[in-house]
Amino acid sequence: MPGRDGDAVIVSLCPWGAAMPRNALSTNPGRAGFTRDRGASLTMSEATDASARRGRYYYGWNVVALTLALQAVTIGISFYSFALFVVPWLDAFGVDRAQVMFAIFLAQIGLGAVSPICGRLLDRFSARVLVVLGCAFLAGGLFVMSVATAFWQIVVAYATLMPIGMAFAGSLASQTLVTRWFTTRRGVAIGVSAMGTSLGGFAFPLLIAPLISKVGWEETLAVLAALTVVLTVPAARVVLRRSPPGHGQRVAGGPPPRQWSTKEVLSTRTFWIPVVALVPVNAAFGGVQFSLGAYVFDLGLEQDVAATLIAITAVSNIVGKFVFGSLGDRVDHRALFWAMALCLAVALVLYILASGFSMLAVAAALQGLSTGGVLPLMGLIYAGRFGVSSFGRVMGLVNLFLTAGSVGSLYSGWVFDLAGSYVPAFVTFLILLLPGAIWMWWLPRSGFRAAAERGEQVA
Numbered sequence: 001m002p003g004r005d006g007d008a009v010i011v012s013l014c015p016w017g018a019a020m021p022r023n024a025l026s027t028n029p030g031r032a033g034f035t036r037d038r039g040a041s042l043t044m045s046e047a048t049d050a051s052a053r054r055g056r057y058y059y060g061w062n063v064v065a066l067t068l069a070l071q072a073v074t075i076g077i078s079f080y081s082f083a084l085f086v087v088p089w090l091d092a093f094g095v096d097r098a099q100v101m102f103a104i105f106l107a108q109i110g111l112g113a114v115s116p117i118c119g120r121l122l123d124r125f126s127a128r129v130l131v132v133l134g135c136a137f138l139a140g141g142l143f144v145m146s147v148a149t150a151f152w153q154i155v156v157a158y159a160t161l162m163p164i165g166m167a168f169a170g171s172l173a174s175q176t177l178v179t180r181w182f183t184t185r186r187g188v189a190i191g192v193s194a195m196g197t198s199l200g201g202f203a204f205p206l207l208i209a210p211l212i213s214k215v216g217w218e219e220t221l222a223v224l225a226a227l228t229v230v231l232t233v234p235a236a237r238v239v240l241r242r243s244p245p246g247h248g249q250r251v252a253g254g255p256p257p258r259q260w261s262t263k264e265v266l267s268t269r270t271f272w273i274p275v276v277a278l279v280p281v282n283a284a285f286g287g288v289q290f291s292l293g294a295y296v297f298d299l300g301l302e303q304d305v306a307a308t309l310i311a312i313t314a315v316s317n318i319v320g321k322f323v324f325g326s327l328g329d330r331v332d333h334r335a336l337f338w339a340m341a342l343c344l345a346v347a348l349v350l351y352i353l354a355s356g357f358s359m360l361a362v363a364a365a366l367q368g369l370s371t372g373g374v375l376p377l378m379g380l381i382y383a384g385r386f387g388v389s390s391f392g393r394v395m396g397l398v399n400l401f402l403t404a405g406s407v408g409s410l411y412s413g414w415v416f417d418l419a420g421s422y423v424p425a426f427v428t429f430l431i432l433l434l435p436g437a438i439w440m441w442w443l444p445r446s447g448f449r450a451a452a453e454r455g456e457q458v459a
Contacts (some may be wrong), residue, residue, distance in 0.1 A: 011270075021409075024192065031122045031345045035262025037147030038285065042386070044427065053403060055294050056069075059181075059242060059245075060181035060182055060189065061177075061189075062239050063177050063178060063181050063239060063240075064178055064181075064189050064192055064193045065239075066177075066235055066236060066239040066240070067173075067174035067177055067178055067193040067196065068160060068174075068192065068193050068196035068199070068215045069172065069231060069232065069235060070102060070131065070135075070169050070173070070174055070196065070232055070236070071170060071171055071174050071194065071196030071197045071200065072171050072196040072197065072199045072200030072203070072204075073135075073138075073169075073200060073227070073228055073231050073232055074134075074138060074165065074166050074170035074171075074200075075166075075171065075196070075197040075200050075201065076199070076201050076202075076204035076205075076314075077138075077142070077200065077204055077224050077228065078107065078138070078162055078165075078166055078170075078195065078202020079104075079201075079289070079290075080197075080200060080201035080205055080289070080310055080313075080314065081204050081205050081208050081310075082104050082205060082290050082309075083205075083290055083291070083292045083293035083294075083306060083310065084205060084208050084209055084212060084291065084293055084306065084307060085212075085217055086100050086290075086291075086293045086294050087293055087294065087297060088212060088217040089151065089154070089217070089435050091215070092110055093150065093151035096153050096413075096417055097291075097294060097413040097416055097417060098410065098413035098416075099151065099413075100151075100413065101290060101291070101409045101410050101412065101413035101414075102153075102185060102410060102413075103154055103155045103158040103406065104286070104290050104406075104409050104440060105157065105158075105406050105409050105410040106155060106158055106159035107158040107159065107162050107163055107166075108286065108403050108405075108409070109159075109403050109406055110158070110159050110162070110164075111163040111166050111167055111399060111403065112399050112400045112401070112402060112403025112406070113163070113398050113400065113403070114163050114164055114167050115172055115395070115396040115397075115399035116262075116351065116393070116396035116397050116399075116400050117396070118130075118164075118167040118168055118172060118173075118392075118396060119172060119176070119284070119392035119394070119395055119396020119397070119399075120392060120393050120396060121392075122168075122173055122176050122212060122392035123176075123389070123390065123391070123392040123393055126240075127173065127176070127177055127240055128236065128237065128240035130168045130173065131168060131169050131173055131232075131236045131240060131399075132233055132236050132237060133168055134165045134167065134169030134170070134173065134227060135165065135167035135168075135169045135229060135232040135236065136165075136229075136233075137161050137162075137164040137168070137169075137234045138161070138165025138166065138169060138228050139159075139165075139225045139226075139228040139229045139264065140165075140225075141158070141160075141162040141165060142157075142160050142221050142222075142224050142225035142228060143160030143222060143225040144156075144157045144161060145157045145158075145218055146218050146219070146222040146225065146247060147218070147219050147222075148218075165178035167234065169236075171194070171197065171375055172392070172395055172396065172399060174193050174194075174196070175190060175193070175194075175375065175378075175379045175391070175429030176391055176392045176395065177240075177244075178190050178379070179379060179383045179388055179391050180244035180388055180391070181244050181245070185329075186329065186379075186380065186383065187194070187325045187326060187327070187328040187329035187376060187380050188326055188329070188452065189254040189325075190325050190328075190375070190376045190380065191321045191322050191323075191325015191326060191328075191376040192321075192322070192325070193296060194325065194372075194375040194376050194379075195317075195318045195321045195322065195323045197314075197317065197319075197321075197375065198314040198316075198317030198318040198321060198368070198372060199314065199318065200314070200316065201310060201311070201313060201314030201317060202310075202311045202314035202315055202318075203314075204224075205227040205306075205307045205310040205311055205314075206307055206311055207208070208220055208224070208307075209304060209306075209307035211223065217356050221411075258386075258387050258389065258390070259389055259390055260386055260387075260390040260393065260394065262393065262397065265386065265390070265393065265394055265397055266397065269442065269444075270381075270385050270386075270443065270444060271382075271386075271394070271397070271398070272438060273440060273442055274337075274378065274381050274382075274398075274440070274443065275398060275401045275402060276376050276436060276439050277436035277437065277439050278374065278378070278402060278436070278437070279336060279401075279402060279404045279405040280405065280406070280429065280432035280433050280435070280436045281340070281341070281344060281370075281371065281374060281405070281433070281436070282374075282402050282404075282405025282406070282408065283345060283404075283405040283406075283407060283408030283411070283429060284348060284408060284429035284430075284432075284433065285344075285367070285371050285405075285408070285434065286331075286348075286405065286406060286408035286409040286412075287408030287411060287425055287426070287429055288348070288351060288408075288412070288426065288429070289310075289313070289367075289409075290368065290409040290412070291409065291412045291413065291416070291422055292306050292309060292310060294304040294416075295351075295422050296309065298422075299354070299355070299356075299360075300423075301357065305357060305360075308361075309360055309361065309364040310362040310364075312361055312365055312368065313364045313365070313367055313368035313371075314367070315365075315368065316364070316365040316367075316368030316369045316372065317341045317368040317369070317371065317372035318372065319369060319372065320340075320368060320369040320370065320371065320372020320373045321372045321373065321375065321376055323372075323373070324336055324340070324372065324373030324376050324377050325373075325376035325377075325380075327391070328376055328377055328380040329380070333377060333380065333381050333443060334440050334443050337377065337379055337437070337440045337443075338437055338440065339373075339379070340370045340371075340373045340374070341370070341433050341437045342368045342370075343369050343370035344366070344370035344371065344433060345430055345433055346366050346369060347363045347364075347366035347367040347370065347425075348363075348426050348429055348430045348433075349430065350362055350363035350366070351363045351367075351426055352423050352426050352427065352430075378395070378398065379395075381443075382394050382398065384397060385444070408417060408425075408429065411425055411428070412425040417427075
């Protein structure tokens, strides 16, 4: 009996915690994977549904919990908390704002550059080893910055060590793992996993802001390096001992899962339409988020206000991830993108007009709601149309081209140095949202997952 959405993945191990009887599954050497005694293939979706019906816990939720923690640490520290270090670095190194923004710009460029390579490695080698390696790189980057005596050293760390860490232990690895483990509830699982970025964005700024005030930015970075190892490495080593059910196998008697080449991926409109539409969203997010500390300072507000706004963004991000992730399994992805773009446009208008905390708080909430949907929607769009077996490769390429949006943070700093205000930059981001929203009209409607898993060309 096929799974509810037609995904053809054979279960090669028991996906829930309890051991199965010996005669529950039998190996047929003449076919790829395992079959039931009656010879019918057992799909991943069937296994998930069966475990739910029997009240048994599905092991994939352990993976969701781990990836939630990984993204909380990697994104919460690397991206959300960056704004809190801007003013201390301006004072410590005597650099201008464009130079400080250059560090996070290179981090995004570096992440995009290494993502295709890391994505392919995640498709081919042990995720357990690669995730632990990513955590080590991230902790190493934070430690190097904690002992920096010149700003170029911080730039180098953000351009090299931090991107590798974020690729192997951040959203790329997390989405790849969750996509392999879930089929029928993939949108919900990706949405819950992606909440980690928001939880990290909520918790770490509230921890870091007072810590910088008390012990300085150098000691704060050293503490974050230690926390990265403690909070991620032991859990990754334990949870990732298991492999996803039936990963890389094929339906008994059927063709193997489609393996997309880089050339094939790049030749499809389904790949390019979301990328082109999401670049302005990425630029607007970076241009606002990484400048928030300095923007609040310019309005005459304390840095604690910046931390609070970042926390508000993170909380509304959680809502956005859950809402868009849940709806993504049954609502047209184009409509969801348009809703995201509208929320972000309103947020930008409020940032432009804001003169006090109240309007800034509403803007932060709308910004978080909008950008919260990006990760789950990206995962659903590409997993549903290109399948699971090549997901790491596809998302690696997506991240590569989305780095075009990383100019947003650099552009904001450059505009401020020229005009003395961030408003012209925010207006630019607002205008650029419209072409991407129009371009999304040509994205093929959702509902292509089964065809993609069978290896058919759907783009």
